[in-house]
Amino acid sequence: MNLYKSLSPRKQYLLHYLGWMLAGNVIFAIGVNVIITPMNLYNGGFTGMAQLLRLFFVNVLHVPTVLPGLDVVGILYFLLNLPLLIVSYKVVDKEFCITSVVSITLCSVALGIMPIPEEPIFNDYLTACLIGGVVAGTGAGMVLRAGSSQGGQDIIGVIVSVLNPNHSVGKISIMINIGVYIICLFLFNIE
Numbered sequence: 162m163n164l165y166k167s168l169s170p171r172k173q174y175l176l177h178y179l180g181w182m183l184a185g186n187v188i189f190a191i192g193v194n195v196i197i198t199p200m201n202l203y204n205g206g207f208t209g210m211a212q213l214l215r216l217f218f219v220n221v222l223h224v225p226t227v228l229p230g231l232d233v234v235g236i237l238y239f240l241l242n243l244p245l246l247i248v249s250y251k252v253v254d255k256e257f258c259i260t261s262v263v264s265i266t267l268c269s270v271a272l273g274i275m276p277i278p279e280e281p282i283f284n285d286y287l288t289a290c291l292i293g294g295v296v297a298g299t300g301a302g303m304v305l306r307a308g309s310s311q312g313g314q315d316i317i318g319v320i321v322s323v324l325n326p327n328h329s330v331g332k333i334s335i336m337i338n339i340g341v342y343i344i345c346l347f348l349f350n351i352e
Contacts, residue, residue, distance in 0.1 A: 189268060203341065
């Protein structure tokens with residue numbers, strides 16, 4: 162604790178900020194990988210897109226996407242966010258882009274290394290949805306509390322709201338989530 166107190170206020174702030182981002186992204190990955198994914202459920206946003214891409218690679222292209230100790234969803238999530246980071250650097254600002262890179266990297270690593278149990282913790286879809294949503298949402302909220310985002314639709318929303326103030330980040334997120342869930346509706350049973 163003395164080491165922390167000996168740091169400058171700016172370094173204490175950065176350490177505090179990084180702690181919230183790290184903890185939030187790990188908790189988010191627990192909600193997705195430990196509770197949601199074992200039930201063959203899909204998350205919204207870019208995490209859901211990465212999950213759908215993994216499904217495509219496995220079922221259509223027959224590419225093995227689970228490397229020893231690593232789930233490819235983390236890598237796909239990072240790759241999906243790369244173009245957005247480039248655009249955000251040009252449209253929004255440098256600080257937003259840097260904090261997003263740190264948070265997206267933490268989230269990608271957490272999603273990639275967090276083990277997915279063979280057997281689901283819950284046997285009921287609704288319970289898994291509710292508890293997984295609360296856990297993942299708590300993690301995402303912690304990242305937001307740190308003043309950052311996990312990328313994806315948040316970056317698209319910020320870019321669109323900068324270019325057109327009549328559009329909000331929330332509207333963009335809802336439209337992307339609806340798109341992911343419509344795809345899931347056609348791929349899986351309605352339950």
